[in-house]
Amino acid sequence: MSESSTNTRALRIATRxxxxxxxxxxxxxxxxxxxxxVFALPYVIFALVVFILGATDSPNATLVDRATQIDWDRxxxxxxxxxxxxxxxxxxxxxxGGALTLSIIGALSAGIFLQxxxxxxxxxxxxxxxxxxxxMALALNPLFFYNATQNYAAFLGLLLFGxxxxxxxxxxxxxxxxxxxxxxxxxxxxxxxxxxxxxYVTAAxxxxxxxxxxxxxxxxxxxxxxxxILYPAASALLSLAALNALFLGRPxxxxxQTAFTGFGDRLIVVAEFFSTVEGMIVIAPLVSAWMVxxxxxxxxxxxxxxxxxxxxxxxxALGLLPSGSTxxxxxxxxLLAIALIPTARTDxxxxxxxxxxxxxxxxxxxxxxxSTAFAQWLSQIFGG
Numbered sequence: 001m002s003e004s005s006t007n008t009r010a011l012r013i014a015t016r017x018x019x020x021x022x023x024x025x026x027x028x029x030x031x032x033x034x035x036x037x038v039f040a041l042p043y044v045i046f047a048l049v050v051f052i053l054g055a056t057d058s059p060n061a062t063l064v065d066r067a068t069q070i071d072w073d074r075x076x077x078x079x080x081x082x083x084x085x086x087x088x089x090x091x092x093x094x095x096x097g098g099a100l101t102l103s104i105i106g107a108l109s110a111g112i113f114l115q116x117x118x119x120x121x122x123x124x125x126x127x128x129x130x131x132x133x134x135x136m137a138l139a140l141n142p143l144f145f146y147n148a149t150q151n152y153a154a155f156l157g158l159l160l161f162g163x164x165x166x167x168x169x170x171x172x173x174x175x176x177x178x179x180x181x182x183x184x185x186x187x188x189x190x191x192x193x194x195x196x197x198x199x200y201v202t203a204a205x206x207x208x209x210x211x212x213x214x215x216x217x218x219x220x221x222x223x224x225x226x227x228x229i230l231y232p233a234a235s236a237l238l239s240l241a242a243l244n245a246l247f248l249g250r251p252x253x254x255x256x257q258t259a260f261t262g263f264g265d266r267l268i269v270v271a272e273f274f275s276t277v278e279g280m281i282v283i284a285p286l287v288s289a290w291m292v293x294x295x296x297x298x299x300x301x302x303x304x305x306x307x308x309x310x311x312x313x314x315x316x317a318l319g320l321l322p323s324g325s326t327x328x329x330x331x332x333x334x335l336l337a338i339a340l341i342p343t344a345r346t347d348x349x350x351x352x353x354x355x356x357x358x359x360x361x362x363x364x365x366x367x368x369x370x371s372t373a374f375a376q377w378l379s380q381i382f383g384g
Contacts, residue, residue, distance in 0.1 A: 025119040032115060039139070040111025047103035047149040055380040059151040059322075060092075060099040060106075067093035081248050084240065087193040088153035102152040110148040113159045114139055117338070120166045124341065127350045133357035138334050141364040143327030146374060154328055157194030160186045161201060162335035164229075168208055169339055172225055180228045188232035196312075196321045198237075200332060203311035205229040210300035266317045278370040282326050284363040285333030288356055292337040295352045301340040308336060327374065330367045334360055 026032050067089050070082045083089045095101050114135070121131045138144055147155040164186035170179035187205065190197040208229060209222035241251040273279040286309045293301035312329050315321035321328070337360070341353060368374055 023123065025122040036111040036115045038111070039114040040108050043107030043110045043145060043148050044104060046145050047100070047107050050149060050381065051100050051103065053381045055150075055377065056099075057380055058099060058377065059154065060102040063088060063092045063153055064098045064102070078248070081244055081250075085153065085192050085195050085197075086240075087189065088156070091152075103149040106148045106150075106152040106155050109152075109156060109159060110139075110144070113162070116163060121338070126341070127354070130350060130354050130357060133354055133361065134334075134338055137357055137361035137364055138331070141327075141330070141361075142368040143330060143364065143371065143374060146377065147327050147331065150377070153194045154196060154325070157190045157197040158328060158331050158335070160190035160193065161197060161204070161332065162339065164190065164201070165204060165336055165339035168204065168229065169342075171228070172208055173342070180225065183229050184232040187229065188236050191233045192236060196315050196325070196328065199311040199315040199318070199320060200308050201233060202230070203307040204304065205233075207300075207304040207307045210303045262319065263317055266319065270313055270316060278326065278367075278372065281363065281366050281370055282329055284366070285330050285337075285360065288360045288363065289333050289337045289340070291356050291359075292340060292353060295349055295356070296340065296342050298340055298342070301336075304340070305333065305336050308332060325373075326367055326371050330364055334364070 024032065026035065066082075070079050070089075070093060072079060072093065091105075092102060095105075097104075117138070118131060118135065121134070126134075147158070164183045167176075167179040167183040167186065170176040171183055172180075187197075187201045191201055205226055208226055245251045274283070286305060289305035289309075290302050293299060293305065309329070312321060312325070312332070316325070337356070
C-alpha cells in the first residue's frame with residue numbers, strides 16, 4: 001500500500017502539462033533570466049571593448065550631446081519641443097555614464113529580446129534547425145552588435161516593433177485580444193523612443209488588415225483591429241502635439257518640424273543609393289520576406305513587408321531616418337519574416353524556410369560589409 005502510494009506520488013510529480021502556444025520559454029523564471037544574461041554577455045563585452053578602444057562618434061554619443069544641450073531648468077516649457085522622442089531623450093539626459101551607459105542598456109535589452117524571440121519561435125513549434133539559423137542570421141550579424149551597443153534609440157524602437165509584429169499575428173490570426181493591446185503598447189513606446197518608428201509602425205498597422213483574419217466574416221473587424229493597434233501610439237502623439245501647440249504655438253517641434261525640408265533632394269539621393277551595390281543588397285531582405293510569405297502561403301504578408309520597406313524609404317526622404325540605416329532595414333525585414341511564419345508547417349515548408357534563413361544570414365553579412373556608415377564607424381576603432 002505504501003509502495004503504491006509512493007509510485008503514484010512520483011508519477012504525479014514527474015507529469016508535466018503539455019506546452020501551449022502561449023507558454024513562456026523556459027517555463028521557470030530564473031532560467032529565463034539566466035538565458036537573457038547569457039545572450040546579453042557578448043554585447044556587454046563588445047560595448048566595453050569599443051569604449052576602451054576610444055570610439056567616441058556614435059548615435060548614442062549624438063543623443064547624449066543633444067540631451068545635455070536641453071535647458072531642463074528653464075521656467076518656460078521651451079524644452080518640451082526639444083525632447084521628442086521623449087523616452088530615449090529623457091534616458092540619455094538623466095542616466096549617468098553617458099553613451100557607455102546607453103551601450104550597456106542596449107546590450108542588456110538585446111539579451112532580453114533574443115530570449116523573447118526564441119520563445120516566440122518555440123511557441124510556434126519551429127524546428128530547432130530553423131531557430132538556430134534564424135538566430136544566427138540576426139544575433140551574429142555585425143550590424144546587430146553595432147545597433148545594440150551604439151544606436152540605442154533605433155535599436156529599442158526596432159525591438160519593440162519586432163515584438164509588436166509577433167503579437168499582431170496572435171491578435172489578428174489567432175484572435176487573442178490581449179495580444180492586440182500589447183501590440184498597441186509596444187508600438188506606442190516604439191514611436192516615443194525612436195522618431196523613425198513613426199513611419200514603419202504606421203505602415204505595419206495599416207497593412208495588418210491584409211493578414212488572414214480569424215473573424216473574417218465580421219463586418220468592420222479589419223478596421224477595428226487596425227484601430228486597436230494604432231490607437232495608443234496615435235493618442236500619445238496627438239497629446240504631445242496638443243502640448244506643443246498649447247505651450248509653443250506649433251504642434252510639431254524638433255525633428256518632426258523640418259520633416260518636409262529637402263524632401264525632393266533626399267528622394268534623388270534614395271534613387272542614386274539603389275543604383276549602388278550597397279543599395280541593391282538592402283533590397284535582398286525584402287526579397288527574403290517575400291519568399292517566406294510565398295512558402296507559408298500568406299500573400300498578404302507580401303503587402304505588409306513591401307509597405308514596411310517603403311516606409312523606411314519615406315522615412316529617409318522625410319528626414320526622419322538618418323543616412324547609414326541599412327542595418328535597421330535588415331533587422332526590420334528579418335523580424336518581419338520571423339513574425340509571419342505560422343505555427344503549422346509541412347516538412348517541405350520547414351526545409352524551404354531554413355534555406356531562406358541561410359540566405360538571410362549571407363545577406364546580413366553582405367549588408368554589414370558594404371555599409372558605408374558601418375565602415376566609417378570601424379575606422380574610428382582601427383585608426384582608418
